[in-house]
Amino acid sequence: MMANAEERRRYAALRARHKPPLPHLNNLILAFVVGGSICAVGQVFYNYFSRRGLPPEQAGAFTAVAIVAIGALLTGVGLYDEIARVGGMGASLPISGFANSIVSPAMEYKREGWVLGVGARMFGVAGPVVVYGLLAALLVAIVYLGAHGQLSLPGWLRP
């Protein structure tokens, strides 16, 4: 039985009466706590690298590497999914969440082999982040350079 538009609308209204609201406030607080904790750990690393004499840009890059490594490790021992269950976006958004999104399919599909399993499916979750991240970077770069008057077309494209 395929419901028509009216039946669908009526049923959606009935379902909405029983559907629990998403615990937004709860989720926001937990995301803040979990995401904030990850950032605090990052800050500890950053300060350490800075004290050891790394310039700010390199200290930032080393911090990212450290957080990725920790995210990958926690995924490997089966803890990161538990943290993200509680922390939601607070655990997904930091770069440790990105590590989780790559390590978890790599672990899952290892059983299908190194090429068609790990290799082919490792970016199954993170792929969209890479694709649209690059696209966004390209657009931002064009806008930035355009705004600073540094955008010039290559010779063969100029009228």
Next chain:
Amino acid sequence: MSGLDAVAGGTIAAVPTREGRAAQAADSVAGAQARRPTMRFTRPVPVMAAVTVAGPAEQAGPLGGRFDRLLADHLVGQRTWEMAEAHFQEMAAEMAIAAAGLRRQDIDAVLGGDLQNQLGATGFAARIIDLPMLGLYGACATCGEGLLLGAALCDAGLCRHVLVVVSSHHHAAERQFRFPTEFGTQLPPTAQWTATGAAAFVLGGGDIAGGAAPPGPDGDGGDGGASRRERNKHTRRHGDEAADGDGDDRGRASGGNGDVHGAAAGAAAASRRPCIVAATPGRVVDMGVKDPYDMGGAEAPAAADTILRHLRGRDLGPRAFSAIVTGDLARYGRPVCEDLLRQEGVEANLRDCGERLYDFARQDVHAGGSGAACCGLVLAADLLPRVRAGEWERLLFVATGALLSKTSYQQGQSIPCVAHAVEIVAPGLGERA
């Protein structure tokens, strides 16, 4: 002349064109469904055994102490989740046959199902179970579908015993339908937790399929086929008479010695076992729900439809049942189903297997359990024991399933759902059913 005209006119009106014939056929099918939406078995089909194999999370739930085999982990020594699930089915099948007091060759058919693509677990388990196998896919409703078909095969006298086995595996389902198991994500409260485990049931052994027939060395002796069919024909006829209410003792006795013996032995066996007396196969209902994280909400209309058709087909009210238990609508789908029934004038307090399998206070399973094993585990570990003990006289078990795939919901399709109802009565109640 007028009579001839009427006949001619009738003939022409009835079969004017091919389209007309098709329409007429469709009409008569619809008519038949309206009249007989429910399969009523000629004799009660005993559930001879019901066994469970339960995963770690299921053991931690309220039914933890009642499962027959507890799994230490999700892999049980196998290399993959998928093969582990197949192993669950092998274990459950072997245990069920033993619990029924049968040998493997006494089982004429296995009806199996799981959630994996191409029924992975069932197909691989069937290599080891090594019995004639029919694979079923009804998503989480597979258990109901298997019991319904198994009871029908026994009732028709086509099988002496049928093994029904269903399984699901949390991790195998997660990676197939959602994300890799270790991927961190937050789910809405309406999401459900796919159960890990397997349940197996042995049906038959009643007076339908020649329960007293001596099993041959390989389950079907050279002459077994014809003579059994002959016996079945007799028992079927008795069954029909009994169902019509005009069968009497004399009529039964005329069936011959073998039949009387078979019926008596079968009745004795049936008196100790819960019996399936009727079933209603579900229609696929799609109310336009697209959210794969609200399967209870998607399935509720299918469950309500099947419950209503079963009650109508059996001419019974909801109070005739000690309990109406839905498959896995879970916390938020069950009240929706109750509302839908109320709109049709049926006041029923439903119970739900998805709400029964886990402890909400201690286990973070969101809305409750799901998966082909969920209602199978609850039926075998909780519902059937109550029926067997006489606590419940008449149980309506309504397994619900969402027939979606990762592809279908990613392509924006709504979720077609189905529910199959199986009516199970307490031992000794079969004759009055």
